[in-house]
Amino acid sequence: MREKKYQAEQRRLTVTRLRHKLRKFERVPMAGEAVPSGFAAIDAGLSPHHGLLRGGVHEVCAAKTGDFASAAGFGAHLAAQFADDKAVVSGQTRQSVGEHGRPYALALPTVGLVRHQLIHINGADLPDLLWATQEALSCPAVGCVVLMSLEQAPDFTASRRLSMACRAVGRPLVLVLGAEAGQAATAATTRWQIAAAPHNSWQVRLQRVRGSLERPPPMAGWQGFPWREALTISEPISDATIADVTPPATAPVHAAPAYGS
Amino acid sequence: MPQSTPEEPPKEPVLSALEAIPTGRRIAAIWFPYWLSEIVMPAEKRDAPFVLAEHQRGTQRLAAVNIAAEACGLYPDMALADARALVPDMHIEMLDPARGPAALDKCARWLRRYTPWVGADTHPASHGLMLDISGCAHLFGGERRMLDDMCARFNRRGITCCIAVADTIGSAWALAHYGPDNIIIAPSGHGADAVMDLPPDALRLPAEACDLCRRLGLDSIAALAAFPRASLTRRFGPYPVMRLEQALGQAGEMLNPCVPAPEFIVRENLAQGVTQLDVIAALTQNMCTALATKLFAAGQGAARLDLVLTRADNEMQALSVRLAAPSAEAEHLARLLATRLERVSRGLDTGCGVETLCLAASVTAEISTPQAPLTLGHRALKTPPVAALAGLFDRLAGRLGTQVVVRPVVHASHIPEHAVSYQPVHAHPLSHEADGEALSAGAAPEPQTRPLFMLCAPEPIEVIAEIPEGAPYRFRWRRVLHEVARAQGPERISPQWWPSARQHNSLTRDYFRVEDRNGCRFWIYRDGLYGRETGRPRWFMHGVFP
Structure with missing residues (x-):
């Protein structure tokens, strides 16, 4: 009797171990690895765990030239979701600093970041920034890395290297790219396109999800997110309002697993 | 062992009772008699009369003169009007009181090329430095050559100096200030004899003691020293007697170095000059291990590392690394140095080969884990792993430079661009208290009223507004026309009235948040109130905004 019980226990253990191994090969995120994006409508269409993969590169591109600030805002919002009170290292290329200036610390709460979290790399060349990104990703005190580049995107090799680094350490990189830079081939896990929309909202398009079974990926069309605080209302929109946002009826929302080989 | 030069044969001691005790210590005193004027004076005007003036007791008086002016009969503390009457065509400048001491400090640092132990001259009225050159002179071919080299280097810069070497601080000082020559070397063990003929003023006595000596007819140190000490003390007090004994080597005197010598230092002398950078890098790694062991044993961490490479031709090249938090981890230190070496490799000239490597932890601090605050504002933050972050800062700053790795710091100001500044993480280590206070002191604006990105400097835009005080109707920024769909404002921000009139040239700003037809949002302002502050306000x- 005892013998039988022992054998059953052994079998169970073996199965669990194999399951873990398989998951590693298939790169399916564990329950704890997926992070909610903060928008219920987006989360509903993502992965089995309704969230974004922590160990991956998430590319946020501006749709048009003037949308870089919106893209950066969305990227910063994702970073705040990922960071979970740990430090956020943000890097900015020189041209980006010249074009848009630097993040203004007093406005950081609007995207969910606390000022003390932010460590900024103020104007460097892209190769230096990529090096700094890898350094920052390997630091256990860093929750998320944000890289803002207006004119130049990391090439495919660099992108692939970054995404491998992210997967190895289980920390995310949010890559915010300008409209011109966002056209290059990429090895990113997800790729978003952001456009500013009237009435204080964003237009969000999820262009691709790496390893997704569906073609096109969920949310391939533009969706509006009235996340931004209304211009004519001085009250900020609370988190509760964000959660209540329902996607337009036309939006394809899939509950099927998005991550798989 | 210190060397004594054979120029002056040792004489028989004058007074056997006062025989100086040989200490083996050699002190060089340097006196710059025209320091204040010579550091200011341009080199080409060296031969013309030049004076520095200062306001003193309601009149202008001379603070310092140069040699040419002294030859004309000018002297410090003379009234400027009298000096003008004597020498009408002299060059006059006002004295900058901070400049003399600063230059002297710089000079002390430079003099460390001769000896690591450079101290200040404690006499208030003289500009000079004291060097402990025990065991250093032979590196320069003896004391005479060392002093000649020093003197030549100073003269080349147009600076007059008097240098004397003796066994004690007191006698070296006396010989430098009152000796017969510019360079004087008192033989080792007989420093007391050399000062015997000098006036009592050479003992660094206060003015009233000097006066008393003169009135008593004591015109030399020998005469003073001949008296029994007890009666001297009764008449002069204990201080002059102490100075006398210090000069004669009968009482000790400390020389405090201006620049403290680093405690944690590792030196590597190579048998042969090395030119390859990778060899230097590999040597540095080993030295880091040795240094880290030393630091760890003392419970200290390095906050700054200095690596000095000395080439075979005696040229030195230095590089330094600053750390965000003290560390005694060999791997971390080695990695930082390797990065810095890689960065400077182009500028590093190993020339005929590096012979000596010297790695010093010039700034150290006790390794401790600071306590982080439990709550920050409304949101509780978990204690960050401080050491991991500090390590990251060091690595980033090592490659990108300390000025590039920054963190936002909030100041108590309501002018938007002054309210936040980015400070290097090394200058503002992981403490949150200070700017937390600044934020609560200055009323923080609602975050959603501020843009996520603020331009480095406000850029002028062309605006068409319906009414002068109102929000714009359309505007052109960077050659793109934006039609305003919605606008909110104004938020009026007045200039600070409390700075001095010189800085007070800014106008009241009216800020608007505007959204164009595409949905892009901007933060724009009108500079100046229409009609009250300006006729044509600029935007x-x-x-x-995101």
Whole structure:
């Protein structure tokens, strides 16, 4: 009797171990690895765990030239979701600093970041920034890395290297790219396109999800997110309002697993 | 062992009772008699009369003169009007009181090329430095050559100096200030004899003691020293007697170095000059291990590392690394140095080969884990792993430079661009208290009223507004026309009235948050109130909302 019980226990253990191994090969995120994006409508269409993969590169591109600030805002919002009170290292290329200036610390709460979290790399060349990104990703005190580049995107090799680094350490990189830079081939896990929309909202398009079974990926069309605080209302929109946002009826929302080989 | 030069044969001691005790210590005193004027004076005007003036007791008096002016009969503390009457065509400048001491400090640092132990001259009225050159002179071919080299280097810069070497601080000082020559070397063990003929003023006595000596007819140190000490003390007090004994080597005197010598230092002398950078890098790694062991044993961490490479031709090249938090981890230190070496490799000239490597932890601090605050504002933050972050800062700053790795710091100001500044993480280590206070002191604006990106400087825009005080109707920024769909404002920000009149040239700003037809949002302002402060107010773009 005892013998039988022992054998059953052994079998169970073996199965669990194999399951873990398989998951590693298939790169399916564990329950704890997926992070909610903060928008219920987006989360509903993502992965089995309704969230974004922590160990991956998430590319946020501006749709048009003037949308870089919106893209950066969305990227910063994702970073705040990922960071979970740990430090956020943000890097900015020189041209980006010249074009848009630097993040203004007093406005950081609007995207969910606390000022003390932010460590900024103020104007460097892209190769230096990529090096700094890898350094920052390997630091256990860093929750998320944000890289803002207006004119130049990391090439495919660099992108692939970054995404491998992210997967190895289980920390995310949010890559915010300008409209011109966002056209290059990429090895990113997800790729978003952001456009500013009237009435204080964003237009969000999820262009691709790496390893997704569906073609096109969920949310391939533009969706509006009235996340931004209304211009004519001085009250900020609370988190509760964000959660209540329902996607337009036309939006394809899939509950099927998005991550798989 | 210190060397004594054979120029002056040792004489028989004058007074056997006062025989100086040989200490083996050799002190060089340098006196710059025209320091204040010579550091200011341009080199080409060296031969013309030049004076520095200062306001003193309601009149202008001379603070310092140069040699040419002294030859004309000018002297410090003379009234400027009298000096003008004597020498009408002299060059006059006002004295900058901070400049003399600063230059002297710099000079002390430079003099460390001769000896690591450079101290200040404690006499208030003289500009000079004291060097402990025990065991250093032979590196320069003896004391005479060392002093000649020093003197030549100073003279080349147009600076007059008097240098004397003796066994004690007191006698070296006396010989430098009152000796017969510019360079004087008192033989080792007989420093007391050399000062015997000098006036009592050479003992660094206060003015009233000097006066008393003169009135008593004591015109030399020998005469003073001949008296029994007890009666001297009764008449002069204990201080002059102490100075006398210090000069004669009968009482000890400390020389405090201006620049403290680093405690944690590792030196590597190579048998042969090395030119390859990778060899230097590999040697540095080993030295880091040795240094880290030393530091760890003392419970200290390095906050700054200095690596000095000395080439075979005696040229030195230095590089330094600053750390965000003290560390005694060999791997971390080695990695930082390797990065820095890689960065400077182009500028590093190993020339005929590096012979000596010297790695010093010039700034150290006790390794401790600071306590982080439990709550920050409304949101509780977990204690960050401080050491991991500090390590990251060091690595980033090592490659990118300390000025590039920054963190936002909030100041108590309501002018938007002054309210936040980015400070290097090394200058503002992981403490949150200070700017937390600044934020609560200055009323923080609602975050959603501020743009996520603020331009480095406000950019002028062309604006068409319906009414002068109102929000714009359309505007042109960077050659793109934006039609305003919605606008909110104004938020009026007045200039600070409390700075001095010189800085007070800014106008009241009216900020508007505007959204164009595409949905892009901007933060723009009108500079100046229409009709009250300016007739044609200008508009500026200041930031972009997400």
